Amino acid sequence: MLVVAALGGNALLQRGQPLTAEAQRVNVAVAAKALAGIIRAGHRLVITHGNGPQVGLLALQGAAYKPDEAYPLDVLGAETAGMIGYMIEQELENALGHDRAVATLLTQVVVDPRDPGFANPTKPVGPVYARAEAEALAKAREWRIAPDGDKWRRVVASPKPVEIPDTRVIELLLDAGVVVICTGGGGIPVIRHANGSLIGIEAVVDKDASTALLARALKADALLLLTDVDAVYRDFGTADAKRIPHVTPDAALSLDAPEGSMAPKLRAAAKFASDGGIAAIGRLADALLLLDGEAGTRITTNPK
Numbered sequence: 001m002l003v004v005a006a007l008g009g010n011a012l013l014q015r016g017q018p019l020t021a022e023a024q025r026v027n028v029a030v031a032a033k034a035l036a037g038i039i040r041a042g043h044r045l046v047i048t049h050g051n052g053p054q055v056g057l058l059a060l061q062g063a064a065y066k067p068d069e070a071y072p073l074d075v076l077g078a079e080t081a082g083m084i085g086y087m088i089e090q091e092l093e094n095a096l097g098h099d100r101a102v103a104t105l106l107t108q109v110v111v112d113p114r115d116p117g118f119a120n121p122t123k124p125v126g127p128v129y130a131r132a133e134a135e136a137l138a139k140a141r142e143w144r145i146a147p148d149g150d151k152w153r154r155v156v157a158s159p160k161p162v163e164i165p166d167t168r169v170i171e172l173l174l175d176a177g178v179v180v181i182c183t184g185g186g187g188i189p190v191i192r193h194a195n196g197s198l199i200g201i202e203a204v205v206d207k208d209a210s211t212a213l214l215a216r217a218l219k220a221d222a223l224l225l226l227t228d229v230d231a232v233y234r235d236f237g238t239a240d241a242k243r244i245p246h247v248t249p250d251a252a253l254s255l256d257a258p259e260g261s262m263a264p265k266l267r268a269a270a271k272f273a274s275d276g277g278i279a280a281i282g283r284l285a286d287a288l289l290l291l292d293g294e295a296g297t298r299i300t301t302n303p304k
Contacts, residue, residue, distance in 0.1 A: 001221035002174070003038055005287065006211040006268075007031055007049040008227040012084060019057045019127065025087055032091035034226075034284050039096060041288060044174060046218065047088060048211045051185030054080040055204060056126020056154060073156060074189050074200030081106055081184030088181050102179045107166045108198060109187030109205050109213075115159035122259070123158035123204045124148055157203040161187065161210045165198070167217045174218070186210040212268035216275060222291055223272045225265045226284040232262060232297040246298045249274045269299040276301060 012031075017023045039045050055076045062070040071079075085104030093102050121144045129137065134152035138145045146155045164187065173180045186205030190198040208225055215223045229236075231243045232255065247255070249270035257263040262281075269279035282289075282296020289295035 001291070002044045002046070002218060003222045003224060003291065004046045004048065004211060004215040004218065004220045005035065005038065005224040005226060006208060007047065007088075007284065008225070012049065012051075013053045014228070015128070019053055024054075024084070025091070028084075028087045029091045029094075031284055032088065032095040034287050035092060036095035037288050038291070039100070039179060041291075043291075045179050046170065046174070046214070046220070047092075047179070047181045048183040048207060048214065049084055049088065049181070049185070050207045051077065051080040051084060052123070052125045052204070053127065054084060055185060059154075060126060072200065072202045073204055074202065077185045077204060078106055078188045081188065085181045085184050092179065092181075100177065100179060102181065103173055104184075105166060105169060105173070105180060105182040107164060107170075107182045107184065107187045108190045109161045109183065109210050110163040110165060110192050110198070111159035111189050111201065111203060111205060112162055113191045113201065117159040118157045118203065121155045121157045122146070123156050123206065124153040125156055125204060126154050128153050158186075158206050159189065159203050161205050161213045163192075164210070164214055164217060167214065170214070170218065183207070183210050183214055206264050206268075208264045208268035212272045215272050215277065220272075221277060223269065223277060223279040224287060224290055225269060225279070225281045226287060226290075227265070227281065228283065229262075230283045230286065230296060232257070232266065232281055236262075244297050246293075246300070248301060249299060252299050266299075273299040273301060 012024050058076045089102045089104045128151035131152050134145045143154045145152050186207040187210045189201050189203040189205050191201050233241045235241050252266045252270040265281050273279040279299040280290040280296050286295040
């Protein structure tokens with residue numbers, strides 16, 4: 001099978017951990033071992049990943065520059081995709097014993113400049129703050145902020161992905177037997193001019209939405225959205241919480257899920273599964289079990 005697996009931010013940097021290269025490498029090494037299991041089972045693999053904490057950190061560092069010298073979010077997205085891709089590539093090669101090729105591809109993702117997401121920023125980036133600190137930073141730096149659990153974070157524009165022009169390159173790599181790491185952080189957001197040329201734009205694309213678009217373009221057999229919870233739950237966080245082992249795409253879209261965490265994953269999974277593929281949401285450590293339907297939440301058009 002061709003499997004497209006999306007690593008949630010927790011696979012790279014767990015909540016509350018310091019934003020250090022060492023902390024990220026430790027987590028990436030754990031992720032690489034789980035991903036290596038998919039490859040050893042005989043599947044072809046494409047890996048995508050988030051970059052929210054990392055791109056936010058670079059943006060904070062950029063605040064030390066003069067306003068007209070700070071790099072825009074599309075450039076920061078490219079920088080973080082290179083950094084994270086490098087770590088995943090190296091640790092995956094180590095986990096596989098260097099017996100096959102692994103490559104990282106900086107991936108452009110076309111968005112619509114008229115997307116309403118530009119007027120309504122929702123994508124969290126950077127570290128979490130207590131409310132008072134977040135409000136002070138928002139005032140000083142002209143940020144938009146929003147709640148993230150019991151903390152607050154900066155939010156930026158998150159337009160919907162429309163096209164992944166680098167899909168053909170990914171297909172060429174897959175045909176050559178390469179394990180591909182791509183669409184990092186949802187991809188580098190670009191817009192297409194009337195003459196066909198591309199230019200970056202200030203935004204961060206949702207990783208799950210881009211991953212679903214990529215999986216459909218590649219005609220993948222399975223889409224795995226790997227996170228730090230073992231499945232989707234009804235009444236999550238309450239004494240009545242109950243795991244949902246299977247759900248259809250329409251039912252997935254009707255679930256009451258938090259917009260900042262599970263809702264984007266359910267939308268992405270439903271979109272992919274509506275074409276007949278297998279989508280699953282669950283823990284990174286359960287990746288192979290998710291493929292077999294023995295763990296997590298599976299989203300398919302099959303009612304059983």
